[in-house]
Amino acid sequence: MDSNDAPDAPLVPPVIDEAELLGLSGTQTPVIEAEPLEDLNLPLDTAEQQGLVFDSSANPPALPDGPSAPLPARPGLRRDNSVPLPAPLYLPPPAPPAPPPDATQTADPISLIPLRSLVSELPKVDPAPYAFSYEDASSFEDELEEWFSYSVEEQAMLLKAQTSFAQEWGTFNGLNGTPYEEGGLDWAKATKQQQSEFVQYLLDVIRRRDPVPRLKKLEALVYILLGCWHESAGLGSADTEGSNEPSQIPLPRDGHAPGTYAKSAQHVQLIRKNVQLLVDLDGLDIVIRQLSSACSQACGIDTEPTGLRDNKDSDRRETWCSMTAVYVILEVARVEERENNDTTIRAALLALEEPGLLMLLIEIISKLRWDDTIGLPLPKICLLLWKTVLVSFGGLSEAENARNSFKDKYLKSADAKGQPIITASPLDYHLFRQEILSKYPAYNPPPPIFPLEPENNSILPPLKNHPNKVAGNHVFGSGLGDMSGNNTSILYQPVHIATPAPSPPPSPAGPGGKGGKKQNYQTNQMFPFLYPPLDETSNKLGGKGSTDLQDLLVGRKWEGPDIPTSILEAADLYAKRMRATRAMKQLWEERVQFMKYERGWSGADDNTDIDELSLEPKEGIPKKEPPPSGSIEERLDLVEEFYRKALPSLQSVIIVLIKAILSHVTALVTQANGANGLQSGFQYQDNQNGRPEANGVNGHTGCVATNEELDAMRTQEVLDKAVSGTLMLILKWFKISHILKYEYITQLLVDSSYVPLILKLLQLQEIEKVVNFKCEQEELNFFYFCRSHSRLGVDQEQTEEKPEADSDSDDAVPPPIRMRRDDPESSEPEAEPPSPLPAMPQAPEVDELGFPTSELPKEPITTFSWRAFFTSINYLRIMQKICKNKAHRNLMLVSYKSSQFLRKSLKVPQPQLRLYTLKLFKNQVPYCGRKWRQSNMRVITAVYLHCRPELRDDWLAGSDVDAEVDESVPLEQALRALTHWHNLKRYPEGMGARSGVLEDEQDFFRRELEKMDWGDENDPDLEPVSVEGW
Incomplete structure (x- = not known):
C-alpha cells in the first residue's frame, strides 16, 4: 500500500x-x-x-x-x-x-x-461584440477625415490648394504647373534641400502683409501638409502590398472595415514627413500667427490697417487654410507622441510666444458667447481646442500616470492573491467611529486621518445655521443629539429615567382590539449601552472608578474586553484599509485654511504657498530649473498656468460648449427626421464588413437624405465628440492638479444645465441603434476624394466588389440614404433595393445583467460608429463625475426620472458604456423608493457585479437619507463658498479682484466691531451725539 x-x-x-x-x-x-x-x-x-x-x-x-x-x-x-x-x-x-x-x-x-x-481557466472578461477601444481619439486617418465636411465649398478649397501648389511649385522650378500634373515635378522625388528651400520661400511670403500672394502661398503650404495627394494617394505601403493574407491585417478599432485605409499608406507617411519638415524650419510660429490674424479679422478686429483685404471669400479661404494647417500639425504631434514617443512637435507648440495656441482658442471661444455674428465655424474651433488640450496636457493614460505618481508606495494596493484591496475613505471611517461610539461610549477606536468634528459628516467646513446631527448617517441611529429636542435620542429627553423602561404588554392588542405599531414592541436601537461591562483596564480609562465592588457583587472578575470582538475587528480593519486620496488631503488643507481665515487665526506665514504664484521677480532666489519635456511636473505646471490665465473665460467657454449640445437636442426635438433619431428599423451589414444601410429612421415614409442633411448630421456628431472630449480632459487634469479646480468646472456644468440636457439627449436617442448607424459616405470622405483626384484614380476593382444596392443611381450622385420607414401596406419585397447579401441580423443587445438577449456574432463587429461610442461614454462619465458623492445633484437625477433613460445604455454590449451607466444608477439608488428598488433588482444586481465595492458599501441600505437630503443644499453651498474663497485667494486677478483683498477683510475683530457700529466716533463727517444724563 x-x-x-x-x-x-x-x-x-x-x-x-x-x-x-x-x-x-x-x-x-x-x-x-x-x-x-x-x-x-x-x-x-x-x-x-x-x-x-x-x-x-x-x-x-x-x-x-x-x-x-x-x-x-x-x-x-x-x-x-x-x-x-x-x-x-x-x-x-x-x-x-x-x-x-x-x-x-x-x-x-x-x-x-x-x-x-477549472475556475482559473475561465475567461475573466467577457468578449465584447464590438471591436471598440476607448482611447483618447480614433485613428489618425479617421480623425483627419472628420476635419473635412461633405460640403462642395470645402471640396473646392481643396482643389484650389492643389492648383496653387502646382503653380507655385512650377514657378519655383522655372516651369508652369503642367509638368506637375503630368508627373514631371513630384514633391516626393525632390531632394530634401529643394523641399526645405521651397517651404522656406512659402513661409517668407506668408509672413508678409500682402493678402493676395499670401493666400496663394498659404494654400500651397496646406497642400504640402496634406500630403500632396495628387502623387501619393492610392499608393499602399510595401508591407500591405506584399501581404494579401487577411490574417496579417490587424483588427481595426476605429469602426471601419479592415483595409479601409490600405490604399492611403504612403499618403499618410508623406503627411507626417511634411509636417516634421515644417516644424524643423520653425514654421509653426508663422502658421499660428496667421491663424491668430485670420480669427481676429473674423471677430471684427482689424489687424491690417493698410486695408489691403481682398473680399470676404478670400478671408474665409485664408481662415480655412490656417485652421487646416494647425489641425494637421496637432494630429501629427499626437500620433508621433503616442506611437514613437516623439515630443518634438509638442515642444515646439509649447515654446510659442504668449498667449500661445491654447489661450488663443480660449479667447476666440469666449467671444463666441457674446457675439453670434462671428463667422468662425464652431465645429472646427472645438476640434482645435480638443486636440490642443490633448497634445499639451496629455491623454487619459498620461493623466492616469500622473494620478498614480501621487499614491503612497508603502501602502498595499493588492492582497496576497493579487486582487485589489477594498478600501475605505477617512469619511467612511469617521462615520463608522460615530456609529460605534454611539453604541459603546467607553470604546476608544483607532484615530482617524482627519480630526473631523463629531457632528460633521463631510470634509467641507461645518455648516452654519444648520442643526447638528451627530452620526446621523448610520443604521443604528444617532447616539447623541442636539439640545433643541430635534433628535429622538432618549439621552436628551426632557425627563430622563435612569432605570430601564417597563416591559411592554404581552399582547400587542391595543384598546378596542386594534393592534399597536410594531415599533412599540421592539428594542429601541438608539439607546446606547450606558453601563458597559468593566474590565481590568477600566480604571486607566478615567471616569469609571475601581472594579473591586463590581467584582465582589458579581462573584467573579470580568475577563475579556467590554466591546464585542466583531466590533474590535471591524475597527482594526477600517483603520488598516483607510486611504486618503490626494484630493481629500487638498480639500482638508483648504478647509483648515478657510476656517482659520473665517475665525481670524491665520497669520502672516500662512500664505507662503501664494507667493509662488506671484508673477513679480523675486530677488535672491535662484531660478528654478524647468522640468523635462513630457514629465508629470511639466504637465501639471501647464495645467496650473492654464487655469490661472483662463479663469476669467472658463464660464464663457463652458456655456459655448453646452450650447453645442443644446443645438443637437433642439434639432432632435424640432425635426421629425432629425439626426440619430428613433431608428427602429435599423439593420447593419452581415459579416460586419460592408457599409451599413438604414432601413428606416423615425418611422416615417417619404424623402431620402440629401448630402446637405447627411453633412449636417455628421458635423453635429463631430462637434459632440470634440465637446465631450474637451470636457473630459479638462475634468481629468483639473482634478489631478487640485480638487477645487475640478469642483469649479463641475459647478459651471451644473449651472449650465448639463445634467438635464444629457438626459434629454438620452431620451430622444436610441443609443443601441445610434452606435450602429454611421453618418458616413465613403465617396465623400477625404481620402477617397484624394484618391479620386490623384494620378492613379480610384481603383475600379474596388467599386466592382461593392454591393449593387445603389447601382441604379448615377455615379456622380452619392447613393441615397433612406431616412423614413415604409408603411406596412407598401412593404413589398420589390420595394426593397436589390441586394445579393443574405438577411441582415439585428444589432446585438444584452439585458441588465449583461446576458445577451440574442445570439452574439462570432467575430467582433468592426463596422460601427466610433464617434457615437466615444461621445456617449464621455457624456456618461462627465455626468458621473458631476454627481459622485453629491446628494443635491443625485437628487436632480431622481427628480428628472433619469433611470428610464439610462436603462437604454445597458442594452449595448460595451463594457465602458455599461460601467458608467451602472455607476450613475448606484449614485441615485439611496434616494429612490422601495417600489423602484423592487422593480429594478436586476439593475441593482448588475451594480454589485460590475462596480468596484467599498468597505462601507451601504448605498443600498440608505442609512439616513432624510439627513442627507436636508444637508444636500447646505453642503452644495459650502462647497461653492470654499471654491470661491480658494479662487479669490490664489487667483485674485482672474476673479476680478485686486491682490490682497482677503487680507484686508481678514481682521476678525474689526469686522465684529463694524457689526456693532463701533469706531464711528473718529469719523469727522458724523456729528457728536450728546446723551442727556452723562
Missing part, C-alpha cells in the same frame, strides 16, 4: 441470517454491495469531503507494475431493526466488479484541485 493511503481498519464480519442461506448453492454466495458516497453522509473531516483524494488532475500515487487488481469494496452498513426481516424470495444480481481507480474518478464528484484549475 502506498504511504499516502490511510491504513485499513479492521473489517467487522457482516451479520447474515441463516434463513438467507437456505436454498443457495455453493457457488451462490451473497455479495455485499458498497454504498455510494452520497448515501453515507460522510462527516466533514473525511478526506472525500475535504477534496484530498487523488484524481486525474493531481499527481496520483505511484502504483506497482503489473495488472491492476480491483480494490476491495467497502462493506455495507446494515441498519436493521431488532427483529430480523424475513428471507427474500430471490437475491439481487451481483454487483459488477469495481473499475480501476483512474476510471472511477470520472464518476466521482469533482475534487477541489481540478475545480480550482
Whole structure:
C-alpha cells in the first residue's frame, strides 16, 4: 500500500441470517454491495469531503507494475431493526466488479484541485461584440477625415490648394504647373534641400502683409501638409502590398472595415514627413500667427490697417487654410507622441510666444458667447481646442500616470492573491467611529486621518445655521443629539429615567382590539449601552472608578474586553484599509485654511504657498530649473498656468460648449427626421464588413437624405465628440492638479444645465441603434476624394466588389440614404433595393445583467460608429463625475426620472458604456423608493457585479437619507463658498479682484466691531451725539 493511503481498519464480519442461506448453492454466495458516497453522509473531516483524494488532475500515487487488481469494496452498513426481516424470495444480481481507480474518478464528484484549475481557466472578461477601444481619439486617418465636411465649398478649397501648389511649385522650378500634373515635378522625388528651400520661400511670403500672394502661398503650404495627394494617394505601403493574407491585417478599432485605409499608406507617411519638415524650419510660429490674424479679422478686429483685404471669400479661404494647417500639425504631434514617443512637435507648440495656441482658442471661444455674428465655424474651433488640450496636457493614460505618481508606495494596493484591496475613505471611517461610539461610549477606536468634528459628516467646513446631527448617517441611529429636542435620542429627553423602561404588554392588542405599531414592541436601537461591562483596564480609562465592588457583587472578575470582538475587528480593519486620496488631503488643507481665515487665526506665514504664484521677480532666489519635456511636473505646471490665465473665460467657454449640445437636442426635438433619431428599423451589414444601410429612421415614409442633411448630421456628431472630449480632459487634469479646480468646472456644468440636457439627449436617442448607424459616405470622405483626384484614380476593382444596392443611381450622385420607414401596406419585397447579401441580423443587445438577449456574432463587429461610442461614454462619465458623492445633484437625477433613460445604455454590449451607466444608477439608488428598488433588482444586481465595492458599501441600505437630503443644499453651498474663497485667494486677478483683498477683510475683530457700529466716533463727517444724563 502506498504511504499516502490511510491504513485499513479492521473489517467487522457482516451479520447474515441463516434463513438467507437456505436454498443457495455453493457457488451462490451473497455479495455485499458498497454504498455510494452520497448515501453515507460522510462527516466533514473525511478526506472525500475535504477534496484530498487523488484524481486525474493531481499527481496520483505511484502504483506497482503489473495488472491492476480491483480494490476491495467497502462493506455495507446494515441498519436493521431488532427483529430480523424475513428471507427474500430471490437475491439481487451481483454487483459488477469495481473499475480501476483512474476510471472511477470520472464518476466521482469533482475534487477541489481540478475545480480550482477549472475556475482559473475561465475567461475573466467577457468578449465584447464590438471591436471598440476607448482611447483618447480614433485613428489618425479617421480623425483627419472628420476635419473635412461633405460640403462642395470645402471640396473646392481643396482643389484650389492643389492648383496653387502646382503653380507655385512650377514657378519655383522655372516651369508652369503642367509638368506637375503630368508627373514631371513630384514633391516626393525632390531632394530634401529643394523641399526645405521651397517651404522656406512659402513661409517668407506668408509672413508678409500682402493678402493676395499670401493666400496663394498659404494654400500651397496646406497642400504640402496634406500630403500632396495628387502623387501619393492610392499608393499602399510595401508591407500591405506584399501581404494579401487577411490574417496579417490587424483588427481595426476605429469602426471601419479592415483595409479601409490600405490604399492611403504612403499618403499618410508623406503627411507626417511634411509636417516634421515644417516644424524643423520653425514654421509653426508663422502658421499660428496667421491663424491668430485670420480669427481676429473674423471677430471684427482689424489687424491690417493698410486695408489691403481682398473680399470676404478670400478671408474665409485664408481662415480655412490656417485652421487646416494647425489641425494637421496637432494630429501629427499626437500620433508621433503616442506611437514613437516623439515630443518634438509638442515642444515646439509649447515654446510659442504668449498667449500661445491654447489661450488663443480660449479667447476666440469666449467671444463666441457674446457675439453670434462671428463667422468662425464652431465645429472646427472645438476640434482645435480638443486636440490642443490633448497634445499639451496629455491623454487619459498620461493623466492616469500622473494620478498614480501621487499614491503612497508603502501602502498595499493588492492582497496576497493579487486582487485589489477594498478600501475605505477617512469619511467612511469617521462615520463608522460615530456609529460605534454611539453604541459603546467607553470604546476608544483607532484615530482617524482627519480630526473631523463629531457632528460633521463631510470634509467641507461645518455648516452654519444648520442643526447638528451627530452620526446621523448610520443604521443604528444617532447616539447623541442636539439640545433643541430635534433628535429622538432618549439621552436628551426632557425627563430622563435612569432605570430601564417597563416591559411592554404581552399582547400587542391595543384598546378596542386594534393592534399597536410594531415599533412599540421592539428594542429601541438608539439607546446606547450606558453601563458597559468593566474590565481590568477600566480604571486607566478615567471616569469609571475601581472594579473591586463590581467584582465582589458579581462573584467573579470580568475577563475579556467590554466591546464585542466583531466590533474590535471591524475597527482594526477600517483603520488598516483607510486611504486618503490626494484630493481629500487638498480639500482638508483648504478647509483648515478657510476656517482659520473665517475665525481670524491665520497669520502672516500662512500664505507662503501664494507667493509662488506671484508673477513679480523675486530677488535672491535662484531660478528654478524647468522640468523635462513630457514629465508629470511639466504637465501639471501647464495645467496650473492654464487655469490661472483662463479663469476669467472658463464660464464663457463652458456655456459655448453646452450650447453645442443644446443645438443637437433642439434639432432632435424640432425635426421629425432629425439626426440619430428613433431608428427602429435599423439593420447593419452581415459579416460586419460592408457599409451599413438604414432601413428606416423615425418611422416615417417619404424623402431620402440629401448630402446637405447627411453633412449636417455628421458635423453635429463631430462637434459632440470634440465637446465631450474637451470636457473630459479638462475634468481629468483639473482634478489631478487640485480638487477645487475640478469642483469649479463641475459647478459651471451644473449651472449650465448639463445634467438635464444629457438626459434629454438620452431620451430622444436610441443609443443601441445610434452606435450602429454611421453618418458616413465613403465617396465623400477625404481620402477617397484624394484618391479620386490623384494620378492613379480610384481603383475600379474596388467599386466592382461593392454591393449593387445603389447601382441604379448615377455615379456622380452619392447613393441615397433612406431616412423614413415604409408603411406596412407598401412593404413589398420589390420595394426593397436589390441586394445579393443574405438577411441582415439585428444589432446585438444584452439585458441588465449583461446576458445577451440574442445570439452574439462570432467575430467582433468592426463596422460601427466610433464617434457615437466615444461621445456617449464621455457624456456618461462627465455626468458621473458631476454627481459622485453629491446628494443635491443625485437628487436632480431622481427628480428628472433619469433611470428610464439610462436603462437604454445597458442594452449595448460595451463594457465602458455599461460601467458608467451602472455607476450613475448606484449614485441615485439611496434616494429612490422601495417600489423602484423592487422593480429594478436586476439593475441593482448588475451594480454589485460590475462596480468596484467599498468597505462601507451601504448605498443600498440608505442609512439616513432624510439627513442627507436636508444637508444636500447646505453642503452644495459650502462647497461653492470654499471654491470661491480658494479662487479669490490664489487667483485674485482672474476673479476680478485686486491682490490682497482677503487680507484686508481678514481682521476678525474689526469686522465684529463694524457689526456693532463701533469706531464711528473718529469719523469727522458724523456729528457728536450728546446723551442727556452723562
